[in-house]
Structure formats: C-alpha cells, structure tokens
Amino acid sequence: AFYPHRFDARQWVRSIKEAGAKYICFTTRHHDGFSMWATKQSKFNIVEATPFGRDVLKELAQACKEEGIRLHLYYSHIDWMRDDYPMGRTGTNCGKTLATADWDSSYKFMNAQLTELLTEYGEVGSIWFDGWWDHEEDTVPFDWQLPGQYEMIHRLQPACLVGNNHHRVPYVGEDFQMFERDLPGENTSGYSDGQEVSALPLETCETMNRTWGYNIEDQNYKSTKTLIQLLVRAAGKNANLLMNIGPQPNGELPAVAVQRMKEMGEWMAQYGETIYGTRGGDVEPHSWGVSTRKGNRLFIHVLDCQDASLYIPLKAKVKKATQFVDGTSIAFSQDKEGVLLKFPKVPTETDYVVELLLK
Numbered sequence: 001a002f003y004p005h006r007f008d009a010r011q012w013v014r015s016i017k018e019a020g021a022k023y024i025c026f027t028t029r030h031h032d033g034f035s036m037w038a039t040k041q042s043k044f045n046i047v048e049a050t051p052f053g054r055d056v057l058k059e060l061a062q063a064c065k066e067e068g069i070r071l072h073l074y075y076s077h078i079d080w081m082r083d084d085y086p087m088g089r090t091g092t093n094c095g096k097t098l099a100t101a102d103w104d105s106s107y108k109f110m111n112a113q114l115t116e117l118l119t120e121y122g123e124v125g126s127i128w129f130d131g132w133w134d135h136e137e138d139t140v141p142f143d144w145q146l147p148g149q150y151e152m153i154h155r156l157q158p159a160c161l162v163g164n165n166h167h168r169v170p171y172v173g174e175d176f177q178m179f180e181r182d183l184p185g186e187n188t189s190g191y192s193d194g195q196e197v198s199a200l201p202l203e204t205c206e207t208m209n210r211t212w213g214y215n216i217e218d219q220n221y222k223s224t225k226t227l228i229q230l231l232v233r234a235a236g237k238n239a240n241l242l243m244n245i246g247p248q249p250n251g252e253l254p255a256v257a258v259q260r261m262k263e264m265g266e267w268m269a270q271y272g273e274t275i276y277g278t279r280g281g282d283v284e285p286h287s288w289g290v291s292t293r294k295g296n297r298l299f300i301h302v303l304d305c306q307d308a309s310l311y312i313p314l315k316a317k318v319k320k321a322t323q324f325v326d327g328t329s330i331a332f333s334q335d336k337e338g339v340l341l342k343f344p345k346v347p348t349e350t351d352y353v354v355e356l357l358l359k
Contacts, residue, residue: 002050007251009059013067015253019261020268023070025128025242026060028117030074030213031090033081037121041112044081061121070125072161073117075110077131077144082106086142088134107145111152118156125161126176127153132166147173161201167191169198176201183230184237202239206230208257214246221256224263225350231264231275232301232351236290238280267350274299274324274353283312289351296359299324300341302352308345313338317359324353 016024029035035045037057047053064071079085083100118124135142150162150173161175170177177200181189184197184204209221222230227243234241245257268275274292281291281298288310289303302310318339321330331342341354 002046002249003052004056004247004249004251005052007054007056007059007247009056009063010066012060012253013063013069015258015261017067017069019265020272021069021243021261023072023125024060024064025072025074025126026057027074028057029076029113031076031078031080031131033076033079033085035113037117039113039116041109041116042082057117057121065122071122072126072128073121073124074128074130075114075117077110077129078134079106082109084109086135088131088142089137090134107149111149114149114153115156118153118160123159124157127160127162128178129162129164129166132164132168146171150174163203165205167193167195169196170200174200176203178203178205178242179239180205181207183233184239202237203242204230204234204239205242205244207244208260209246211246212244214248214254219256221260224260224267227260227264228267228350229303232303233285233290235275235278235292236280236285236301270325271351271353274301274355282314282316296357298356298358300354300356302347302354303350305347305352308343309340310343311338311340314356318356319359320357322355322357324355330354 013024026036028037033044034049035042037045038047038055039045043049047055061071078088078090080091080094083096084102084105085091085096086101086103086106087094087096087098114127117127132144146164153160153162154173162173163176163178164171164174165178165180167180177198179195179202180191182192182204184202187193208227209215209218211218231241245253247253278292278294278299281293283291283298283300288305289301291301292299298316300312318332318334321332321341322328323330328344333340339356343352
C-alpha cells in the first residue's frame with residue numbers, strides 16, 4: 001500500500017541545500033529489508049512491491065547531481081525479512097528460525113546489492129552501515145566479514161568513504177567515525193561507552209525530534225536554537241552533523257522539519273564562514289561554547305554566557321578581536337595563560353561569535 005505520491009526529489013534536495021547542508025545520507029534499506037531502489041536481488045522493493053513503482057533513489061541521485069549535493073547511502077546489515085539472515089537480538093519476533101540461517105547466502109546478497117548501489121547510481125560519497133550491534137551479545141563472536149566488503153566498496157568507488165555505526169573504535173577499512181546521538185568524546189546517549197575518538201573524520205548523527213523514522217505522534221522537534229548550537233558544538237569537536245528527517249508516508253518532508261532547516265540555513269548564510277572549512281580551534285570545548293579555526297582566524301562561539309566578559313585559555317598571541325557579524329572591535333587583554341574578552345553586553349544570541357586574528 002506504500003504510495004508516496006507527493007515525493008519530489010528536487011524539492012527534497014533544494015530544501016536540504018537551503019539548510020546549508022553539503023551532503024544527504026539516504027536510507028536505501030533499513031532493518032526490515034525493504035529496498036528503496038529497483039534492486040534485482042529481491043522483489044521486496046519500492047518498484048516491484050508497491051503500486052508507486054518508481055525508483056526514488058535514482059530520482060534523488062539525479063537531483064543531487066543537478067544541485068551539487070553529495071549523496072551518501074545508509075545500508076543496514078540487519079534483515080528481518082530474509083530467512084537466510086542469521087537471527088540477531090532484534091529479530092526474535094520476525095518468525096525466523098536458526099535452521100534457515102545461511103550467512104554465506106546473506107553476505108552474497110548484500111554485496112550484490114551494494115554493487116548495484118555503487119555502479120548504477122553515480123558517485124556515492126559514503127556507505128553508512130548500521131546493525132553490527134545486532135550480534136554483539138552472541139556467545140560466539142559473529143564474523144561480519146567486513147574487510148572483504150570494505151575492499152569491494154573501495155574497489156568499485158575508491159573515493160567512497162566507509163563508516164559503520166557499531167559504537168566502537170573504527171575498524172581497518174573504515175574511513176570516518178560516527179557517533180549516534182552524541183558529540184565525539186561524550187556518552188549521554190549510552191551508545192558511546194568506551195568509544196574513543198579516532199584521528200579519522202568525525203560525524204555526529206542526531207534526530208530533529210525524538211525518532212529516526214516518521215512518527216505522526218512525535219512532534220517534539222528541537223528548537224532551531226538547539227539545532228544550531230548542536231551544529232556549532234559538533235564543528236568545535238571536528239565533527240560534521242548528520243541531522244535526521246523522517247519523511248511522511250505521502251513522500252513529503254514534514255513542514256516543521258523544513259522550517260527548521262530553512263532557519264538553520266538563514267543562520268548558516270550569515271555565519272557559515274565560521275563553520276565551513278574549519279577545524280576545532282585552539283580553545284577546548286567548554287560549557288560556555290566552543291572554538292573553530294581557519295588559518296590564523298580563531299572563531300570563539302559563545303553559546304551560553306551569563307556575563308559581559310569571558311576568560312579563555314589561549315597561548316597564541318591575539319592581534320585583533322572583533323564581532324564576527326559586523327566587525328565591531330572587542331576589547332581584550334592577554335596574559336601568559338589566556339585572553340579576557342570584554343563584550344559590549346551580555347551575549348543573548350544563539351551563537352555570539354568573536355573572531356580573533358592571531359599573530
């Protein structure tokens with residue numbers, strides 16, 4: 001019965017681009033095993049198993065190419081539908097039995113699907129794996145045979161990054177490290193216990209409301225301020241932000257999500273220079289905010305400050321301090337341990353950015 005009749009790939013991409021995003025990660029197949037493209041490996045897909053009958057991934061790939069947005073692809077290792085997938089801790093109510101498990105068959109099927117995705121849909125920025133944790137409680141360690149799969153991906157598209165949401169330190173063959181519902185080095189969600197921050201590129205994934213998929217009852221959307229500050233704190237920790245949207249059954253993006261993206265885009269249009277192309281700055285993240293750096297420009301992002309002055313630990317010599325938004329000079333004094341910034345008033349902005357020009 002799935003019929004997302006209002007799906008418009010160009011509208012999706014333009015709304016996401018308007019938010020200031022540089023790439024999209026699309027869920028090609030989640031744990032239920034339903035494929036959102038015209039796969040030849042199974043009839044359980046949007047083209048053959050629904051009256052909609054359109055390859056939405058192909059339309060999305062074309063729209064991304066036209067708009068200059070990178071396309072990344074989420075792919076779940078779990079499959080609640082196929083009998084050959086070895087039952088993990090999440091598939092106990094799916095009618096599976098151990099007797100039908102055939103990992104060699106399941107692995108071959110997944111690699112055939114990944115080959116389709118990497119050879120028929122243009123340039124892919126990354127494969128975003130999920131589901132490793134389905135077998136983390138097995139008494140005998142489960143061998144996902146990741147090295148062979150990663151090698152295949154890199155052979156088919158050498159520039160395609162590989163990431164895996166296993167909540168562990170990255171394995172050999174992985175090109176970036178992801179953190180679910182947490183900034184790097186934090187563990188408020190409970191998923192990052194023992195996950196040390198690696199030297200690889202980093203990414204935090206988070207929901208706009210509370211759920212990953214569409215839930216008509218979940219209208220608990222985070223405020224634009226909260227989302228912007230999450231983006232800024234991620235940048236201050238050297239991470240990208242992958243912000244989740246659960247599309248409606250009719251194919252449209254929820255109006256609230258689109259509005260949040262629009263408002264984030266308006267902020268990025270003004271402050272994007274302090275985020276794009278930067279790395280975490282010289283000043284470590286604090287409760288008051290973070291810093292980002294580009295060349296000899298250090299951006300101090302003040303997110304929560306109750307005073308009209310702020311002392312920051314900084315060894316580098318400061319040549320000049322200004323408000324980023326308008327270039328107004330900021331008074332400061334410096335000693336051997338840091339810099340005291342004196343603001344015109346107590347900052348109340350979502351992100352009060354001070355630019356320090358370093359000697």
